[in-house]
Amino acid sequence: MAVSGADAEGTVEFDIQALPLQVALERYSSLTGWSVLYQGALAQGRTSRAVKGRFTPDAGLRMLIDGTGLMPRHSGPDRVVLLPTASAPVRSVAPARTPPAYIAYYGSAQxxxxRRFCQDARLAPGDYRAAIQLDIGGDGRPRRVKLLDTTRDPSLDxxxxxxxxxxxxxxxxxxxxxxxxxxxLPKTVARSADCPGGRNAAPVTEEEAAHG
Known part of the structure; x- marks a missing residue:
């Protein structure tokens, strides 16, 4: 997959200052086209490292989160789940050792x-990005969906x-x-191997049993 803004070697020009982690990750996603999933509480009180220069998306992300107590785990070619490292401070909402069942669930949900975005022509194309927060109930239905960073298009939101x-x-x-x-970045979703056929791809019956 061609990374948004990447050159022939797959590197991206980064210019991200040290910022609150959530803001830095949003800018990272906008630059690279990679989707990033993490427990909402993990970004609280954490600050990114500055990243300036041309790097691969993977190297840029590792530099960005260096020192935050988080580590990336790939759940696809352009998808990453952020997890606390074993040495990260223990928090009531962010255990230092993430159970394998949680990691698998993150990958499955992502x-x-x-797949849902690939099936909807409203969401697959476009040059927009979004930061989404969701709470999933015990029945598997979202109890709360909140856009932390909107697309600036009310109908698309x-x-x-x-x-x-x-x-x-x-x-x-x-x-x-x-x-x-x-x-x-739904635009990146539409261009990836997860959306065979482009904008109006047929539903995918099975993909990634594990979310991590």
Whole structure:
């Protein structure tokens, strides 16, 4: 997949200052086209490192989160889940050792949303980005969907919230920290291998049983 803004070697020109982690990750996602998923509480009180220069998206992300106590885990070619490292401070909502069941669930939920975006012509194309926060109930239905960073298009914002709210997920593991925060560029989704056929791709029957 061609990374948004990448050169022939797959590198991207970064110019991100040290910022609150959520803001820095949104800028990272906008530059690279990578989607990033993490527990919402993990960004609280954390600041990114400055990243300036031309790097691959993977190297840029590792530099960005260096020293935050978080580590990236790939859930696809351009999808990453952020997890606390074993040495990160223990918080009530962010255990130092993330249970495998949580990691698997993150990957499954991320892939599920990717499929839904691929199926909807309103969401697959376009040069927009969004930061989405969602809480998934015990029945697998989203209880709350919030756009942390909007697309600046009210109709598109409404379509995103409508689609995510109507998405059926697997029931989350007991005790899994919520809400989840997802940074995603639907334009990149439409161009990726997860959307065969382009804008109006047919539904995918199975993709990534694990979210991590």
């Amino acid at each position: 892939a599920n949303l990717r 409404a379509a995103l919230v409508e689609t995510i709210s109507a998405t059926a997920f697997e029931a989350p593991p007991a005790g899994m920290p919520q809400p989840l925060t997802l940074l995603i």
